[in-house]
Amino acid sequence: MKIIINRIVLFILFFGLFSVIVNSIFLATIALTDWDFVKRLQSLKFENPDFELLVLGASQSEYAFDTELLTYSGIKSFNLSLVGSSVRTGYIQLNEYLTKYPSKPRFVILGVNSYLEDFHGEGIQPVVEFTMKDHKYGIKDIPVTKFNWAGMELLKKAVLSEYRKTTVTFGHKKSLRTIPDNSGYKSTSLDFAKFESAYWINRLAELCAQNGIGFIIIDLPGVRETQNVSGIGPYTIHYSDGSQASLYNLNSQDFCKYIDYNKDWAGLSHFNKYGAERFTKEFFKIVFDKQGY
């Protein structure tokens, strides 16, 4: 019995040491290679943080807004969107940005897909949570579990060349994957109440109002089955504290006519590089013409 207990204790110690080494290597690897981690670290130490436009949102937004194209079109932009990000995370990121840097953007865009997303999530995107100021580290912060999806991304990059070819410029993720959209249209309408009742969107609108920033919500195009029959807008969403946001329904079937359903998607309502370029041009025409840019 004594030998077995000794062996078990030794193994536990070995496993502890193994875990420390594995977690350290993993954290270092993803900090250097994971697109979101790299982007996040970049956003915490911008050399020239004089962006006119910041984009917030989750992965769909990260793939959709070609901020490089926008920058070369005259609006210096950065896409802060991150995989799995909640609206609350967007609020934290913007607040951090405004606190950290003296220059304020002219516009903040929140890219969402109201058909697919829930705006009430209180969770904070793991990379942001891990790197934000005053975060209290605990057992939930063990890198291999907290960033396990990043591990999967690493594996995907190792195995699939089309993943390795994905690039990130100005925070915009450019994928070369092409997955056709085989879904069919449904007759859904845009749910305005969802935007009006979203606490963290309200907080974002409030933060933008306090800082004199134009706040625009873009309901992003998705595959055919997510698109709605409502008009493009813009609609003004009013909040009880007096703040407001301009909402553009770019997931309207009217707007989405330009999409090439065989070529523009990287999968599940995420644009690939070509789709993003096309979307950003259309978005620019509709939104910034109307904003008088």
Next chain:
Amino acid sequence: MGIISLKFALLVVLSIFIFYLLNPKYRVGFLVLISCGFIATFNFLLLPYVLVYSLINYFLGQKIPGSKHKIALFRTGIIINLSQLIILKYSSFTIDPFLQLFNSNIYVSRLAEIMVPVGISYFTLQGIGFLINVKMGWEKPEKNLLKFLLYITFYPKFLSGPIERSNHFIPQLGLDKKINEQQMAEGLRIVLIGVFKKVAVANQLAPYVINSFTNTAYSDGFTSWIIFILHPLYLYFDFSGYTDIAIGIAKMFGIDLLPNFNRPFFSENMTTFWKRFHISLSSWFNDYMFKQTSFRYRKWGVWASVYAIFITWMLFGIWHGAGWTFMLIGVLQAIAINYEYFTKKLRVKLFAKVPIFLNTWFSRIVTYLFYCLCMVLFFSPDVKTALTFLTKLTRFSGETPFDDISLKPFGVLIFIPALLFLELLQNDYNNVYLKLEAFWSGEAKSKRVLRWTVYSILITIIYVTGLKSQQFVYANF
């Protein structure tokens, strides 16, 4: 209590620790106590039920050998065993429709809802097997009631087997076991592999496979083909994962449970497949049903075997549950095995000139695809749904679950080939496998570090994949 849970892990650790600290003469009693506690966690009515069931079989077993009414007692035992199984498991298929013919409002199947008879299909076969062994004189009935109770209730195998034989399990209980480092390490290793199979493979496939008949998003041809191919792998990793956990825990108590799997997907026909898949069940049906029936009707010549195969496999199918899908699975197995038997000479002649390698792999693929077909029935709620699913296979179009940009099941695309590759080595390149095994189990420190590193990687993967509890498929039977 879920098998993949902290509570169960604590139960195992504490019970092993106390087991070896106890005086050997109290160990069987202790295991019975722990097993009873485990059973009681499912339903407080289940424990007295299992105890009464065990006592009836025990007393019948004691009476049968010396009795003048041996046959009558034996038949009484079989009727009691089958009746309780039919009432608690098959009444919705048998008794209730019959009662409804007389406009009755009595639903016997509601008894099962009250009782929650988990493990009933397994312990009933063990009870019947014991009575047959005693009646045939293949074993002397165990006098020690506690040992018999442990045979029925032993907690690692209670939920989903392996289905033990009394003459294999009970004799192991009499031995004065001393804690053995090698046995303990082996048990832990098997448990770790079992948990890995369940958590890192089966649980990751579960959302795709379980929802395959209800999720309309998976309605395209490509997706259906992927699900079709994945069904057997999901079932195998889920069930063999459970079995490994049961075998590993039992080994730590010094008990060897019967094996349940032996590289089934490298079988070249269905006859061999069933000697390698759910072995404890198929061998039970082979020994107690097929052999007895074919012997009884031996005057019929070859037709005795044909008849025995059909009866055995239909009962085998029904054992899984009350429904036409399971019955059809049984019929399909019977047809396949009879086909293999009657066409063996012809096939050998036909394929004599085909290279062995091609022949072997072609046979394996055909066997696997046939099993895939059976699995559609296994996972379908009814025959109509199964047929609808099969019609989707005629379309080769649409998205696949792997088009999902997040590609969630990516891990299993690595783990499944890795595990199957090890099985392939063991099956086809045994010399290489034995060399690897010898290298693996070496006593040198460097080899221990290698082993511990691999175990640490497996634990990390299990932890990262998530220890969410997901019902074992075969716990439903």
